[in-house]
Amino acid sequence: MKHSFTVRIGPAAFRIGSAWPAPISLLRTLYADYPQPEDGIADFSVRLEPAKPWRRWLRPSVAIAGDYMLPDAAPLPLAQGLLAAEMGMNLQMALGWRRHVLLHASCVEKNGRALVMTGASGSGKSTLAAMLGERGWRLMGDEFALLDLASGQMFAFPRLISLKNGAISAMRAEADEARFGPLLAATPKGDIRHLIPRSNAVEQMGEGASPAMLLFPRFGFEPATRPVARSECFMRLTQASTNYVALGEAGFAALTRFIDTVPAHAIDYASGAEALDLVDALWSAAA
């Protein structure tokens, strides 16, 4: 395609092609400190194409295409081209990744031990990971956590952090303005701004961590914690994994080992400060 960009995020390498220069130029800026594919070859390609030929110029409209595609994905306006690229990359991972159990979860690491957080959209897992990433933890990912099939270690996928709505102002109080992408207003997911993870997240992206705790955060409730039974963890994690079934017995073995190993808690909270306190308390008690 006319404009293109390659990047490696954790173990996965992407090539993003675009009919327009603007999304590529933004990706180059925001992913400036990320490495290139190790052998120069991308695992996945994403294409940002005009939804119809004339839509390259007239009310430009970006359709997401790639190795893996959703037939009914709605095109986005060109101003949201960065979101289209991000959605395209997520889609390739969700539908195509086979080297790890892919969990729809955020993940942070401290002293070689990983904290995995999973929950529905709006649970706050992404914001919580972003906040912990500014407080002495290494951000391993705000969207996908990778569970290694052989070693049982967690591996990172530290793409740009996708902040939505209220999380944008919460994180502007925490991180330098230079680390933020432009405001993408009124997208199908609400207002979005991307945040570049701290440099340690990128520098150490190849380092695994032993899974040490699993949390199911839930935003909008009085602060509370409760232990979660292993059977419930299994049900929720298989729902949160896009490739569990495809991985067959290797996925079964890795996921059951993960659940047998890590303590799991559901945490309810009504503010970021409450969530951080709950995480601190649970983490200290488990250490």
Place this chain on the structure above:
Amino acid sequence: MADQQHRYRAENPASIAVHPFDELTLLYHRRSGITHMVIAPAPQILAVMGSEELAVADILHRLSQDFDLGTEGQESLLAVISARLEELALLGLVERL
């Protein structure tokens, strides 16, 4: 429907990976690639069946050697085992002969 006169044969034990989680047991069926979640007495029934052809009464006899089945009457125990066998047959984990 459950019929206590039928004979059943379980899937080859080598083709099922069993992993207990609390009160639930996960059964990973290698031939289908499907993970099933079952509760007692389904995993116990599978365990005592081995790979032989058995009548419901044979299975009850084997279970009673391994477990204290309490004071429940023979008929209701047979009915419970038959019902579980039919469910396991629907999952492809036992075959009704």
